[in-house]
Amino acid sequence: MQALRDRLARITDLNHAAAILEWDQETYMPEGAEESRARQVATLRSFAHELLTDDVTSRLLESATPESALDQDLVRVTRKDVEKATRVPSELIAKMAIASGRSKGAWQKARATNAYAKFAPHLATIVDLTIQHAEALGYQETPYDALLDQYEEGMTTAEVTRVFSDLRDRLIPVVKTIAAAPVISDAAVHGNFPHDAQWAFGIEVAKQLGYNFHCGRQDISAHPFSTAFSITDVRITTRVDPTFFSPSFFGTLHEAGHAMYEQGIDMALEGTPLADGTSLGIHESQSRLWENLIGRSRPFWQHYFLHAKKAFPDALGGVDLETFYRSANTVEPSLIRVEADEVTYNLHIMLRFELEQDLISGKISVNDLPREWNDRMENWLGIRPTTDSDGVLQDIHWSLGAIGYFPTYALGNLMSTQLFDAAKRAIPNLDALTASGDFSDLLQWLRTHVHQHGRRKSSNQILMDATGSGLSADSWMQYVQTKFGDLYGF
Ligand code: ZN
Numbered sequence: 475m476q477a478l479r480d481r482l483a484r485i486t487d488l489n490h491a492a493a494i495l496e497w498d499q500e501t502y503m504p505e506g507a508e509e510s511r512a513r514q515v516a517t518l519r520s521f522a523h524e525l526l527t528d529d530v531t532s533r534l535l536e537s538a539t540p541e542s543a544l545d546q547d548l549v550r551v552t553r554k555d556v557e558k559a560t561r562v563p564s565e566l567i568a569k570m571a572i573a574s575g576r577s578k579g580a581w582q583k584a585r586a587t588n589a590y591a592k593f594a595p596h597l598a599t600i601v602d603l604t605i606q607h608a609e610a611l612g613y614q615e616t617p618y619d620a621l622l623d624q625y626e627e628g629m630t631t632a633e634v635t636r637v638f639s640d641l642r643d644r645l646i647p648v649v650k651t652i653a654a655a656p657v658i659s660d661a662a663v664h665g666n667f668p669h670d671a672q673w674a675f676g677i678e679v680a681k682q683l684g685y686n687f688h689c690g691r692q693d694i695s696a697h698p699f700s701t702a703f704s705i706t707d708v709r710i711t712t713r714v715d716p717t718f719f720s721p722s723f724f725g726t727l728h729e730a731g732h733a734m735y736e737q738g739i740d741m742a743l744e745g746t747p748l749a750d751g752t753s754l755g756i757h758e759s760q761s762r763l764w765e766n767l768i769g770r771s772r773p774f775w776q777h778y779f780l781h782a783k784k785a786f787p788d789a790l791g792g793v794d795l796e797t798f799y800r801s802a803n804t805v806e807p808s809l810i811r812v813e814a815d816e817v818t819y820n821l822h823i824m825l826r827f828e829l830e831q832d833l834i835s836g837k838i839s840v841n842d843l844p845r846e847w848n849d850r851m852e853n854w855l856g857i858r859p860t861t862d863s864d865g866v867l868q869d870i871h872w873s874l875g876a877i878g879y880f881p882t883y884a885l886g887n888l889m890s891t892q893l894f895d896a897a898k899r900a901i902p903n904l905d906a907l908t909a910s911g912d913f914s915d916l917l918q919w920l921r922t923h924v925h926q927h928g929r930r931k932s933s934n935q936i937l938m939d940a941t942g943s944g945l946s947a948d949s950w951m952q953y954v955q956t957k958f959g960d961l962y963g964f
Contacts, residue, residue, distance in 0.1 A: 478548075488522035492522070497703075501694065570607065590866060600877075614630070621878025622881065624878060638881075659797075659801060663720045683730060692712060695713065696713065734760065749928050758885070759889035778911070779798055779799075803815075803816070824884065829846060892949045895941065924940065
């Protein structure tokens with residue numbers, strides 16, 4: 475066991491060193507270093523991959539004698555990692571790396587110039603390689619299962635389809651009702667919100683939620699993210715628009731939610747593959763919980779609005795709490811996923827989930843994609859993109875070969891309310907605590923039921939043990955009906 479642990483610690487160190495280089499790439503690295511940095515990251519990642527998949531690791535896994543439940547979980551999870559890592563031939567991995575490198579550049583240009591035709595051949599290659607990848611990974615029912623499993627282990631296409639179609643049927647009428655209701659102004663979150671004041675306010679609140687800056691930090695990047703190099707070094711990034719309060723503030727709460735998850739992993743898991751989020755869905759449930767269920771709630775602003783007024787006297791001096799709360803929670807069908815509100819966001823995801831399946835099954839071709847995209851946007855959200863840049867070209871994921879990733883965003887939203895409901899049952903005065911700026915009970919509940927386990931529990935196990943039931947859209951729909959029914963009067 476000790477020899478196995480030593481080996482896994484070396485592999486973990488290599489991967490985390492690569493992650494530090496990637497973090498630097500998005501934050502401080504000079505542009506000219508792009509090529510050398512890509513090579514350095516590839517060197518570390520492929521070295522880690524070799525160590526994981528070579529005979530030494532396999533022999534250690536065979537001969538290790540687990541002495542504790544933790545040892546058993548370590549052997550079980552590592553075996554699965556090794557098995558998955560060896561299923562895909564290295565030639566295919568290399569082909570995918572080259573294709574996604576080219577395709578990312580082509581996507582950037584195509585989006586900037588609204589030229590889908592220039593991206594289409596690259597996407598066709600990506601789809602083709604992705605199908606080969608799914609075949610190599612193996613699956614029970616449909617190739618899409620294999621793709622989904624990369625990001626949400628154990629989740630199946632059938633299960634997601636069941637939950638999403640239920641969600642869609644109940645959500646579309648709500649979106650239509652809101653679209654027909656009187657518009658709520660979002661003017662209060664637009665105005666003079668100076669960069670430095672936003673930066674300080676976001677950090678202050680993140681600290682009070684429980685993000686530990688002794689073992690973390692925040693920097694600026696074009697696309698906000700969180701990343702972990704160990705349980706004691708979990709970082710976040712944000713971007714600041716000095717005329718708009720929401721993106722940076724709620725972005726900071728979102729990323730801090732991801733970071734608190736990784737900071738809360740049991741230290742006994744440090745240096746092993748278990749010290750990571752168990753799935754992207756559970757990860758996203760943590761970010762969404764702090765961003766939306768706490769950060770966009772009325773109790774939260776009952777506490778923080780006075781602080782915000784002090785921090786932004788020019789923009790908020792003449793604004794009252796209720797106006798501000800409503801302003802931070804407006805709903806309006808829009809074209810761009812990353813700018814979507816809480817209510818319409820999941821429709822953006824479900825659209826991508828359907829299109830991905832149709833592409834992989836061959837039901838639609840890459841050339842059909844823009845029309846299919848626009849038709850479904852019009853059906854579901856009542857708006858039609860006038861350019862592909864605002865439609866099918868808006869997200870980077872497909873250009874990188876990340877097909878099967880999108881559903882985890884919506885799964886995270888559904889899981890966030892399921893977990894939050896369970897936390898509320900355990901902490902009956904949660905709203906009052908939130909309104910007094912005390913988040914310690916909630917964080918402790920999340921630590922106990924979600925964070926500490928790392929990858930020792932699957933996402934389904936986490937949900938079952940913490941909430942008593944598996945994945946469902948009920949809790950999230952209930953949340954939307956209550957909160958937005960109140961706001962929009964239905
Ligand atoms: Zn996230």
